[in-house]
Amino acid sequence: MIRICLISGDGVGKEVITAAAEVLAALGLGLEFVETHAGFEHFKQSGDAIPDATLSTVEACGVALFGATSSPSIKVEGYRSPILAMRKAFDLYANLRPVQSLPGKFSRPNLDLLIVRENTEGLYAGHERLEGDTAIAERVITRKGSTRIAKMAFEQARRKSVVSGQSSVVTVVHKANVLKVTDGLFRESALQMAKDYPEITVKEMLVDAMAMRLVRDPENFDVIVTTNLFGDILSDEASALIGGLGVAPSANVGEKAAVFEPVHGSAPNIAGQGVANPIGAILSAAMLLDHIGQGAQADRVRQAVNATIEQSVLPRDLGGKTNTQQMTRTIIGNL
Numbered sequence: 001m002i003r004i005c006l007i008s009g010d011g012v013g014k015e016v017i018t019a020a021a022e023v024l025a026a027l028g029l030g031l032e033f034v035e036t037h038a039g040f041e042h043f044k045q046s047g048d049a050i051p052d053a054t055l056s057t058v059e060a061c062g063v064a065l066f067g068a069t070s071s072p073s074i075k076v077e078g079y080r081s082p083i084l085a086m087r088k089a090f091d092l093y094a095n096l097r098p099v100q101s102l103p104g105k106f107s108r109p110n111l112d113l114l115i116v117r118e119n120t121e122g123l124y125a126g127h128e129r130l131e132g133d134t135a136i137a138e139r140v141i142t143r144k145g146s147t148r149i150a151k152m153a154f155e156q157a158r159r160k161s162v163v164s165g166q167s168s169v170v171t172v173v174h175k176a177n178v179l180k181v182t183d184g185l186f187r188e189s190a191l192q193m194a195k196d197y198p199e200i201t202v203k204e205m206l207v208d209a210m211a212m213r214l215v216r217d218p219e220n221f222d223v224i225v226t227t228n229l230f231g232d233i234l235s236d237e238a239s240a241l242i243g244g245l246g247v248a249p250s251a252n253v254g255e256k257a258a259v260f261e262p263v264h265g266s267a268p269n270i271a272g273q274g275v276a277n278p279i280g281a282i283l284s285a286a287m288l289l290d291h292i293g294q295g296a297q298a299d300r301v302r303q304a305v306n307a308t309i310e311q312s313v314l315p316r317d318l319g320g321k322t323n324t325q326q327m328t329r330t331i332i333g334n335l
């Protein structure tokens with residue numbers, strides 16, 4: 001019996017996780033869902049944004065589907081971001097963010113890229129402090145962290161080349177011309193790892209140039225591996241190529257657990273209206289299926305999403321009028 005932990009979180013999280021769970025249930029795999037809580041609303045009620053019980057449930061299930069939570073931009077005493085807490089608790093060191101063309105006018109064609117974002121270090125290490133009127137953030141890059149994310153990228157590239165029948169290219173993205181020590185170490189670790197994968201071409205690019213190339217000729221990229229904040233920014237940018245944040249899925253992967261989440265946030269402006277785009281969450285559920293060895297079912301889900309788009313059944317953010325429930329029903333009908 002495969003158990004999947006569901007964490008809706010805040011805002012549209014509830015709507016899109018319900019949709020994704022319905023799609024998973026419709027596959028008829030006998031999956032069991034375990035609902036649990038986290039988020040800002042939960043924090044306001046209980047004083048804890050992500051209780052230990054939630055972390056234990058994620059650990060017991062091994063896989064979780066996470067919606068979104070609203071994190072305040074100012075410091076709120078006692079509050080911690082649930083997704084950052086889970087990345088830390090389970091050492092979810094790899095964030096996989098695929099950017100694949102969708103069959104709609106809103107998407108650029110011929111894209112099949114994968115952003116592999118380091119997910120635990122860099123400027124997300126949480127080492128920030130105030131010294132008088134100077135605010136300092138430490139950017140922590142380790143050889144271990146850089147090596148394992150590079151290994152993940154090359155493994156993903158290997159998998160991709162098996163599927164596509166073409167040899168893959170990994171682009172190491174950094175800013176080592178300025179951040180000579182931190183990104184110097186990241187770059188060196190990644191290029192060292194490349195030696196174990198002679199069949200894969202390795203390239204490197206400065207992050208500013210990468211940001212430009214993602215707009216100019218994204219179809220020329222395959223697997224991109226980069227540090228935490230650069231990966232955060234580039235993945236939002238890349239989602240715009242295929243229709244925006246509403247369609248972008250992601251996987252936070254570690255040795256002990258994996259958490260799948262749409263790249264979008266809690267979207268408080270449309271929360272509760274039933275109009276959120278469930279595609280990002282549903283494609284995240286497909287990544288979950290890949291992760292648990294149900295690749296054929298994952299493809300079934302992706303094909304049903306594509307078929308739905310081809311029928312021009314589209315949510316508001318993609319220029320249509322279809323609400324979340326109706327989108328979900330159509331996708332299930334297309335399975």
Ligand code: IPM
Pocket residue numbers: 071081083084232263
């Ligand atoms: C993401 C989000 C998170 C991040 C926030 C919510 C902490 O933007 O998953 O990309 O910055 O990693």
Ligand code: MN
Pocket residue numbers: 232233236
């Ligand atoms: Mn982000």
